[in-house]
Amino acid sequence: MSGGARQPARPAAQGGSPGVADLIGRKQVVICAGSGGVGKTTTSAAIATGMADRGLKAAVLTIDPARRLANSLGLTELGNEEARVELDSSSGELWAMMLDAKRTFDDLVDTYAPDEQTRNAVLANPIYKQLSNAVAGSQEYMAMEKLHELHQEGRYDLLVLDTPPSRNALDFLEAPRRLSRFIDSRSLRFFQSTSKVGFGLVGRGTGMLFSVMQRATGVDLLRDLSEFFNAFGSMTDGFADRARRVEALLGDSRTTFLLVTSPREASIQEAEWFAKRLREEDLPFGGVIVNRVRSSIATRPSPQLDSELTGLLGDKLGAKVARTLGEQVALAEVDAHNMSDLKRRLGRKPTIAVPEMPGDVHDIEGLRALNKHLF
Amino acid sequence: MAGVLDRRLVFVTGKGGVGKTTVAAALGLASANRGRRTVIAEVAEQERVTGIFGKPAAGYHETEVAERLSAFSLNPEDAKQEWLRDQLRSDRLAGMLNQSRIFSYLTAAAPGLDELVTLGKVWEMAQMERRKKSDRPYDTCVVDAPATGHGVAMLRSPRTYAEIARVGPVAKHAGYFDQFIRDGRSTAVVAVALAEEMPVNETVDLQERLDREVGVKLAAVLVNAVLPERYSNEEAEQLEGVDSRSPATGGKGGPATREAVATALAAHRRAREQRSQVARLRRSLDAPVLTLPFLLSPEVGLDGLETLAAELERKL
Numbered sequence: 001m002s003g004g005a006r007q008p009a010r011p012a013a014q015g016g017s018p019g020v021a022d023l024i025g026r027k028q029v030v031i032c033a034g035s036g037g038v039g040k041t042t043t044s045a046a047i048a049t050g051m052a053d054r055g056l057k058a059a060v061l062t063i064d065p066a067r068r069l070a071n072s073l074g075l076t077e078l079g080n081e082e083a084r085v086e087l088d089s090s091s092g093e094l095w096a097m098m099l100d101a102k103r104t105f106d107d108l109v110d111t112y113a114p115d116e117q118t119r120n121a122v123l124a125n126p127i128y129k130q131l132s133n134a135v136a137g138s139q140e141y142m143a144m145e146k147l148h149e150l151h152q153e154g155r156y157d158l159l160v161l162d163t164p165p166s167r168n169a170l171d172f173l174e175a176p177r178r179l180s181r182f183i184d185s186r187s188l189r190f191f192q193s194t195s196k197v198g199f200g201l202v203g204r205g206t207g208m209l210f211s212v213m214q215r216a217t218g219v220d221l222l223r224d225l226s227e228f229f230n231a232f233g234s235m236t237d238g239f240a241d242r243a244r245r246v247e248a249l250l251g252d253s254r255t256t257f258l259l260v261t262s263p264r265e266a267s268i269q270e271a272e273w274f275a276k277r278l279r280e281e282d283l284p285f286g287g288v289i290v291n292r293v294r295s296s297i298a299t300r301p302s303p304q305l306d307s308e309l310t311g312l313l314g315d316k317l318g319a320k321v322a323r324t325l326g327e328q329v330a331l332a333e334v335d336a337h338n339m340s341d342l343k344r345r346l347g348r349k350p351t352i353a354v355p356e357m358p359g360d361v362h363d364i365e366g367l368r369a370l371n372k373h374l375f
Numbered sequence: 376m377a378g379v380l381d382r383r384l385v386f387v388t389g390k391g392g393v394g395k396t397t398v399a400a401a402l403g404l405a406s407a408n409r410g411r412r413t414v415i416a417e418v419a420e421q422e423r424v425t426g427i428f429g430k431p432a433a434g435y436h437e438t439e440v441a442e443r444l445s446a447f448s449l450n451p452e453d454a455k456q457e458w459l460r461d462q463l464r465s466d467r468l469a470g471m472l473n474q475s476r477i478f479s480y481l482t483a484a485a486p487g488l489d490e491l492v493t494l495g496k497v498w499e500m501a502q503m504e505r506r507k508k509s510d511r512p513y514d515t516c517v518v519d520a521p522a523t524g525h526g527v528a529m530l531r532s533p534r535t536y537a538e539i540a541r542v543g544p545v546a547k548h549a550g551y552f553d554q555f556i557r558d559g560r561s562t563a564v565v566a567v568a569l570a571e572e573m574p575v576n577e578t579v580d581l582q583e584r585l586d587r588e589v590g591v592k593l594a595a596v597l598v599n600a601v602l603p604e605r606y607s608n609e610e611a612e613q614l615e616g617v618d619s620r621s622p623a624t625g626g627k628g629g630p631a632t633r634e635a636v637a638t639a640l641a642a643h644r645r646a647r648e649q650r651s652q653v654a655r656l657r658r659s660l661d662a663p664v665l666t667l668p669f670l671l672s673p674e675v676g677l678d679g680l681e682t683l684a685a686e687l688e689r690k691l
Contacts (some may be wrong), residue, residue: 036390037393039428130487133486138486182481208469209472212463213472216544217540218542221543221545224482267392297634297638298634299631299634305635308631313614313636320606320639321636324605324642327671328642360573
């Protein structure tokens with residue numbers, strides 16, 4: 001934490017808006033979504049901390065190749081199990097979990113495999129190994145899966161999910177569907193039919209398709225796929241059923257999506273697009289959190305101010321200060337303009353502006369300072 | 376080892392929100408300014424580069440945006456179809472696969488396939504001889520790649536496929552890509568960062584993961600949006616003197632002056648914090664760490680891009 005003032009002024013754009021506790025209400029699941037680099041992880045951790053400070057037993061879940069939550073919580077170790085985070089003078093409890101996508105996938109296979117042999121065959125299959133390790137897709141799928149599991153267990157008052165960092169914020173909605181289509185029973189039947197009668201000896205239509213696929217991809221790949229689907233076969237129904245329940249949780253009345261963004265043009269564009277998708281999917285959209293809004297500055301550059309500054313500080317330093325002021329005023333105005341633009345484009349959803357904090361937020365103290373603006 | 380701007384494939388990654396697209400565009404412009412025919416490839420269906428150059432969006436078409444400089448927006452779907460047509464040497468067979476629901480399910484979720492075909496396409500654009508004779512060759516292809524984790528996954532995808540498809544066309548091509556991206560004469564992997572705690576941590580992490588999972592070293596780290604060092608320590612002390620004393624306790628200046636000074640001091644503290652983060656990056660990384668100036672304009676236009684490109688040409 002840098003040595004600057006701890007509490008910057010609230011940005012003008014915030015005036016009278018609700019706090020994040022109002023946005024959450026009595027919901028049990030909060031999904032923080034948004035494009036990369038807008039502060040999702042920090043916001044998720046801050047929300048869970050703030051709700052714990054309000055007496056709830058709250059858990060925050062993140063996926064973390066870069067150990068981002070550990071960073072935000074000042075923790076060094078997080079595993080696939082929730083760990084309690086010590087909070088001073090808090091009436092509730094804060095728990096945190098860094099999700100291991102591969103282990104979650106393996107655990108699912110464990111759950112749904114009918115016998116030891118099938119389980120081992122799946123876990124050893126090269127396609128499965130890549131699938132469960134793949135960054136794109138599996139992480140998002142498994143994040144939803146773990147969220148569902150924890151919600152079922154009902155040990156927490158509130159679950160906050162920090163969605164995985166992806167190029168486009170939509171991935172975590174689509175990837176689970178793509179993945180469940182991949183393991184869906186139609187693909188399965190196709191490969192079962194090919195492997196039963198051997199490569200090349202299948203029915204005319206399928207055989208043709210198969211031989212073209214073989215030409216495009218190579219026979220090994222197809223053989224591995226075929227083995228994968230055969231081993232996976234007995235588990236498909238379990239997985240499909242599970243995927244449906246996970247998807248149902250997203251649209252549940254106990255769930256709310258909070259869109260996290262920044263006042264920069266590119267993030268606003270993404271946020272607008274994402275809000276549109278939430279509406280199209282009929283998902284519960286609770287509101288918007290805009291991070292790192294530059295605080296408004298009342299003083300405007302003027303010849304009179306210039307002369308006061310040079311009088312006080314000398315020509316050189318006075319001119320520098322005037323220049324800095326001019327730049328900062330312009331930047332704050334851009335943010336204020338973008339804030340109102342964002343509100344308009346997102347259909348006037350409840351919006352919370354969080355000012356740019358002096359220094360990075362990476363411990364409980366910092367999260368609580370942030371919460372003065374979030375709550 | 377060749378300089379970053381002398382390599383055929385320049386892969387730009389880094390934490391989300393650090394300005395990868397802007398820096399990739401500036402790298403492309405710097406490369407073109409040096410006389411190299413250059414294409415900037417955006418992945419994952421994003422298309423912002425043409426807009427920065429004031430051109431209409433062109434999608435999956437190489438489109439000229441400046442002298443010697445083209446832009447291209449790559450989506451995995453089109454790349455996959457192109458790859459299929461090329462593999463099967465038949466539009467009819469490629470069409471047949473594309474219409475097959477089974478095939479589309481498989482390829483939509485097959486682990487790492489999108490990354491592999493994307494990488495294959497940028498590799499193809501970086502070759503002296505293009506696959507289609509009618510396509511123009513480039514000296515350099517700059518890739519605006521996905522953020523850290525997904526970026527590493529993309530660079531790793533050839534190895535992934537070499538492991539699951541041991542023989543056959545996929546395995547063969549994956550081998551070519553892997554060799555090319557790991558050859559420091561052909562490919563540079565560049566990280567964009569901000570001078571802040573978390574982006575710095577993620578960059579250090581990226582260096583380690585690239586080394587371990589892909590077997591490549593970072594060619595350079597470009598720290599974006601670095602604030603000017605405008606005030607000396609003495610000047611900052613002088614400002615603190617004004618800031619800390621209210622008029623009632625003998626401080627000088629009215630409220631406007633005091634807010635101006637406070638604003639200047641806050642900017643100074645941010646710049647100072649940034650300097651210590653840049654120093655931390657330099658201590659933690661083997662790769663050269665270069666800084667790019669903060670641009671005051673709300674949106675990056677051509678002017679801003681020229682400023683960044685000039686810096687890059689000077690420093691790389």
